[in-house]
Amino acid sequence: MKLVVIGGDAAGMSAASQARKRLGRSDLSIVVFERGHYTSYSACGIPYWIGGAVDDAGKLVARTPDEHRRAGIDVRLRHEVAGIDLDRREVLVHDLDGGGEVREPFDHLMYAAGATPFTPEWARAGGEGVFGVQTLGDGEAIHAWLDREPQPRRAVVIGGGYIGVEMAEAMVLRGLTVTLLEKSPQPMGKTVDPDMGALVQKAIRGLGIEVVTDTRVEGLQTEDGRVRAVVTPGGVLPADVVVLGLGVRPNTALAREAGLPLGPTEGVRTDLRMRVEGLEGVWAAGDCVETRHLLTGGPVHVPLGTHANKQGRVAGINIGGGYATFPGVIGTAVTKVCDLEVARTGLTSKEARAAGYSFVTATIDSTSRAGYYPGAELMTVKLIAERRTGLLLGAQIVGRAEAAKRIDALAVATWNRMTVEEMTALDLSYAPPFAPVWDPVLIAARKATEAVHASL
Ligand SMILES: Cc1cc2nc3c(=O)[nH]c(=O)nc-3n(C[C@H](O)[C@H](O)[C@H](O)COP(=O)(O)OP(=O)(O)OC[C@H]3O[C@@H](n4cnc5c(N)ncnc54)[C@H](O)[C@@H]3O)c2cc1C
Structure with a gap:
């Protein structure tokens, strides 16, 4: 029996590791396709590495590809799955470095492709110095940019959710002058009520961060291919580095194309055992799925590492012949x-x-x-x-x-x-x-x- 995993981070590797734990190498072969350079890394730790609280990016990697390989999991880095054929039960994979293309058959498929950061058109054309923060590779790119000479002095962070706020603080710790832009009346408006958010806003300002709320970014200004400023209705803000924290959505383009069911949040729909609804032997977990809110009963997309690890573990136990469920979330x-x-x-x-x-x-x-x-x-x-x-x-x-x-x-x-x-x-x-x-x-x-x- 063969398990193919798409995505080598929290959800995918938790599933692979659990399935491996339960089934011996002769009963189950496991192939993981990961388009990046790392497995089992903590994206959550990126702001603390950039800010200097963590001194080495290597510490953010819980298990290297070689450690997984020694455990009997065939990890293929820089391999991007480009298609899923549910009838033939195979995936089409591009080798991003070698340039080849392979088809890999599966008995079980684990879809763990994570989330996609929201990147507006103006940011895509923004030039060098504009960064999203999603993978360890993104973290490395930001780190390298901050280390270059002449060192960037002014940062603009766009988006006042928790990732934007954590990154703004990291930039302050690196000695930059920081402006945080938020479209609603205050940062972290989705996380807490306005009265509690006011306390957070005060603390952010106390760090010396300029907070501009109720604003929208109209575009970026560049010079010699590098970002130089952020344009807002209230004025032009000089910037040597721009960090985007505009939220994410489930990375389900592949899933949609293959006919996996998506819910109203655009996340893959699964049952309590993390089996994709209506599809035998197809599983999904992590930032790419929607789950149930236990208080409202409604579908929600809550992209957090804590859920990705638990859901991946549940899927892996079930793939390995055991029984486990993920009941839902309460938004902690x-x-x-x-x-x-x-x-x-x-x-x-x-x-x-x-x-x-x-x-x-x-x-x-x-x-x-x-x-x-x-x-x-x-x-x-x-x-x-x-x-x-x-x-x-x-x-x-x-x-x-x-x-x-x-x-x-x-x-x-x-x-x-x-x-x-x-x-x-x-x-x-x-x-x-x-x-x-x-x-x-x-x-x-x-x-x-x-x-x-x-x-x-
Ligand atoms: C800066 C930051 C701070 C965070 N802080 C916290 C926190 O404090 N607490 C918390 O609970 N959560 C936090 N999170 C969220 C947490 O990191 C994610 O919820 C978690 O990583 C999701 O795991 P995942 O395996 O579902 O997806 P991901 O970690 O996104 O992994 C998906 C993997 O799939 C790969 N992939 C995608 N498509 C393909 C394809 N077609 N072929 C091959 N590979 C593919 C990607 O390269 C990626 O490595 C943070 C996230 C960020 C970015």
Whole structure:
């Protein structure tokens, strides 16, 4: 039996490794086609490598192609799959370096082609010095550009989602003057509610980053083939380097052409076992699939490494003859801006409203540790609870320390459909170096419970 994998990163290699673990080399041969130079790399680590917190790109590679090969996985780098023939059960592959073309038959096919960054026409024609951030290769290109002489001094980051914000901070750490452009009223507007986003915006400005909101890029100016400026309705911003963080969509062109079913988010549709709907022996996972939101029940595209690894593992177990499922997501995410942690789980107010929920919110300010204990830092916690039932629908935390630890407790509560009233009695840990005697999560749950009672 042969498994062919398209895409050699989180989802694809998790699937390959699990399938290999379950089936011996004589029962299953595995071929992975990856068009880049790396396997199992952490794109999530790119901003920290560029910013200098991680000193070596090699550390972002969890498993090299040779390590996978030693485990019995035939990894073929710089090979791009150009077509899938479901009737003949084979893929058409271009050798990007050698120039040849091969057809590879499969019994099982794993589609793990990731996502495609949104790149407007003006960016494609933008000249040297304009970068997307999707693969380790992109990270290397940015790193090399920042190292060249004369060194770039002014950066414009376009897009204020978490990748744009992380890259803006990385540029500041590299000593550049940075402008962040965002089309909505504030950065991270899709991640958190506007009141919490205002705290994030303040922190970004505190880093010395100029934040320009409610703006659109009209084009780029170039000179000698290099980017020189970004043109907006408000003026022309000089730039030696431009970084795009405009979001991604599922990379499903190949899948669509081959007739794999796509959902309303354009992601490949799978069942709970990550089998492509209606197709025997065809699997998909990671940024290229759509999944189910466990609170709304609706389809969502949430391109995160945490899901890609889990989904790939589930697919690999099933390909290997086991049984595993991926039930869906609740939208948990965390990032940091300098020393400010920004975390969320469940639905934002906008998402809850769009799903039809009627809800109340409660926001509290507290500290990460007992107020008297050294290192206690301020933290703002916001909870969103359904009116009448008090079901926890979502939570957001912005704080200088330990927001991530607390959002995970809130994610477990959301996942298990707790009410905010039930949460007030949660047996959370307490000692002065770790929390105030009333943990911020419990204070927020109490306030949200009062709001629910008041709404009855
Ligand atoms: C800067 C940055 C920061 C991030 N930070 C976080 C974070 O903090 N937390 C988090 O959870 N997630 C984060 N993510 C998202 C996370 O990296 C992705 O969700 C994850 O990598 C998705 O894994 P994947 O295997 O589905 O896709 P990818 O990692 O995109 O891998 C797909 C692979 O398929 C290859 N490929 C595509 N088409 C073909 C083809 N036709 N033939 C052969 N090969 C092909 C590509 O070259 C690529 O290597 C971040 C992403 C970026 C870019």
